[in-house]
Amino acid sequence: MDTQRLILLVIFSFSIVMLYEAWNREKLPPPPVAAKASGVPDKPADVPTAAAPAAPSAPAGAVPGAQAVPGTVPGAVPVAPGTAAAPTTQPIVVKTDLFTAQIDPVGGVISQIALTQHRDAFDKAKPYLALQRNAERTFVAQAGLLGEGMPNHRTVYEVLPGPRELAPGENKLEVRLAATTATGDKVVQTLAFRRGSYLIDTTFDVTSAGGAPVAPYAYFQLTRDTKQAVPQISMAPAAYVGPVVYNATDHFKKVEPAEIDKLAADPARKAPYAKSTTDGWVGMLEHYFVSAWLPSDEKKLPREFYTSKLDGGLYAAGVIVPTAAAGAGASVTVPLFVGPQDQDLLKTVAAGLDLSVDYGIFTVLAAPLFWLLKWLHGLIGNWGWAIVAMTVMIKGAFYPLNAAAARS
Numbered sequence: 001m002d003t004q005r006l007i008l009l010v011i012f013s014f015s016i017v018m019l020y021e022a023w024n025r026e027k028l029p030p031p032p033v034a035a036k037a038s039g040v041p042d043k044p045a046d047v048p049t050a051a052a053p054a055a056p057s058a059p060a061g062a063v064p065g066a067q068a069v070p071g072t073v074p075g076a077v078p079v080a081p082g083t084a085a086a087p088t089t090q091p092i093v094v095k096t097d098l099f100t101a102q103i104d105p106v107g108g109v110i111s112q113i114a115l116t117q118h119r120d121a122f123d124k125a126k127p128y129l130a131l132q133r134n135a136e137r138t139f140v141a142q143a144g145l146l147g148e149g150m151p152n153h154r155t156v157y158e159v160l161p162g163p164r165e166l167a168p169g170e171n172k173l174e175v176r177l178a179a180t181t182a183t184g185d186k187v188v189q190t191l192a193f194r195r196g197s198y199l200i201d202t203t204f205d206v207t208s209a210g211g212a213p214v215a216p217y218a219y220f221q222l223t224r225d226t227k228q229a230v231p232q233i234s235m236a237p238a239a240y241v242g243p244v245v246y247n248a249t250d251h252f253k254k255v256e257p258a259e260i261d262k263l264a265a266d267p268a269r270k271a272p273y274a275k276s277t278t279d280g281w282v283g284m285l286e287h288y289f290v291s292a293w294l295p296s297d298e299k300k301l302p303r304e305f306y307t308s309k310l311d312g313g314l315y316a317a318g319v320i321v322p323t324a325a326a327g328a329g330a331s332v333t334v335p336l337f338v339g340p341q342d343q344d345l346l347k348t349v350a351a352g353l354d355l356s357v358d359y360g361i362f363t364v365l366a367a368p369l370f371w372l373l374k375w376l377h378g379l380i381g382n383w384g385w386a387i388v389a390m391t392v393m394i395k396g397a398f399y400p401l402n403a404a405a406a407r408s
Contacts, residue, residue, distance in 0.1 A: 092175055095165040096193050099338075100127070101200070107153030108177045108189045109133075110141040110200065113338045115289075130289050130338045138314055139224035139284070141291065141336055143189070143202050146320070147216040149182035157189065171195045184209030185329075198339030199294075199349065207329040215330045220293040221318025222284045223310065226257050239287040243317030245273040245305050246352040247280025254285075255307050257315050264309040275305055281350055282319045283337075290346070290356040291338045295321050297351065 091102040091111060102112035113131040120126035131139050144152030151157070157177035166173045177189045185208055192201040208214045228241055243255040253273045263269050278300040283292030295303050304320040323330035337349055346354040372393075376386040395402075 089159075092159060093164060094173065094175060094191075094193060096173065097166060097195055098198060099130075101193070103175060103177075103191065105157050105159050105177065107142060107144065107151075107155055108157055108191065108202075109153050110191070110336070110338075115339065118288075118340060128289075130286075130291065137225060137227065138312070139222075139291075141220075141222055141293075141338070142316075142318075143204075143218065143220045143334075145187065145204055145206070145216045145218050145323075150216050151179040151181070151187050151189070152219075155179055160188075166193065166195060185214060198337055198345075200336045200338070201333055202336055203331065203333040204323065205326070205329065205331045206323065207327075211328045213325070215323050215325060217320050217322055218332045218334070219318050219320045220282075220295075220334045220336070221306075221316045222282070222291055222293070223314055223316040224284055225313055226315065228287070240285055241287075242285065243307055243315065244283050244285055244292075244356065245280065245317070246283075246355065247274060247277040247305075249274035249277060250280075252352055252355040255317065257309075260307045260309050260315055263307065271307075273305060276302065277305070278302055279351075280305070281353070282317050283353075283356065284317060285356055288341055289339065290341050290353070291336070292350070292353060292356070293319055294335045294337060294350045294353070295319060296334075 089105045091104050094101045094103065097116070099116055100112075100114045101110060103109070104111045110131060111133040112129060114127040115130050116127050118128040118130075120128060129137075131141060133140050142153035144150070144155070146152075157179050160176040160178055162176060163173055164175070171194060173193045175191045175193075177191075179187045179189075181187065185206055187207075188205045190201075190203040190205070192203070194201075202220065204218050206214055206216065222243075226241060228239065240254055242257050243260070245253045245255060250273050255273060259272055263271060279297045280303070281292050281294045282305050283290055295301065301321055306318055306320065308316040308318075310316055319334075321332060321334065323332040337353070339345070341357045343354045343357050346356065369390075373386055373390055376389050377383055380386050380389060
């Protein structure tokens with residue numbers, strides 16, 4: 001009977017740990033990482049450009065059959081001529097009911113997302129930074145067009161006038177950035193924010209200068225470091241931080257930074273995910289939050305997933321999609337989700353996005369326990385009493401074993 005007691009002790013201890021982790025996932029924001037005294041460049045490292053190779057190619061992971069991108073090496077994002085300048089203008093600050101965003105006029109990079117409803121664990125007056133670029137951390141969303149002279153996330157855009165705060169009664173806010181290519185084509189990047197939504201619709205509209213057909217490919221990527229967003233319990237498995245790819249072929253695939261290192265060292269190595277698909281999305285996970293580019297699956301557009309190792313300990317994960325003809329030009333829209341790992345919310349945003357809620361190696365037990373906890377919370381309305389009620393239910397379920405052990 002000592003063995004039965006040991007089994008019961010392990011089961012109850014495991015249940016307590018899983019309940020605590022689930023409650024933390026639902027209610028507590030991750031505490032911030034303490035800042036270093038030493039400064040670190042606040043601009044993420046870029047893949048360098050080089051002289052045109054013998055066989056021009058698009059960035060690593062380019063769509064097969066896409067227009068060649070001259071003047072690049074595999075994994076490179078071309079820099080529009082005369083536009084690779086250091087950021088000298090102030091960021092555009094956008095306020096919605098759910099977050100405050102900062103957009104860099106250099107490249108239209110979303111360099112910060114401060115979630116209003118999720119607070120800093122050490123200072124309740126501060127919101128949690130889901131995206132950020134500062135001396136300590138780098139986690140940003142970038143986008144651009146592929147093609148000679150096309151604007152990318154290094155291009156200095158002209159900021160077009162418009163509101164910067166979602167006014168009462170308004171449901172949509174747009175920030176528009178404009179650029180002109182070397183051939184005179186006009187490009188407008190629009191970031192659309194909506195009330196009650198963690199989605200940011202990112203659109204590129206290209207207008208041909210001479211009326212000739214133009215259909216560049218667009219890339220959308222997330223670039224971040226590998227630092228944990230929350231302190232780790234020494235005896236618990238570390239939460240996964242890094243890229244994920246979801247599609248019908250891979251289902252839900254984590255791409256470990258160590259695997260990206262191997263791909264960088266050996267470009268001929270087979271990627272651990274399907275590169276070319278007609279569905280799916282790419283994202284980056286933290287312990288409590290997820291950021292993801294979500295191309296539409298309705299039209300089954302071809303897309304190419306890629307990952308890259310960058311300078312400064314950074315990693316990028318992105319997707320390349322074609323633009324669609326729109327009059328004398330082309331257009332493409334891909335939403336960006338940056339928000340909490342709320343399974344009920346994620347299920348409504350995109351297929352498979354709810355799988356980003358990572359219970360680790362104990363998913364088979366933790367997921368149903370958390371579902372039961374949420375159900376009890378819906379009935380009781382208090383997390384503390386819901387945990388008590390769940391504990392009583394678990395004790396009741398194992399009462400026959402306890403009774404047998406007591407009789408023994």
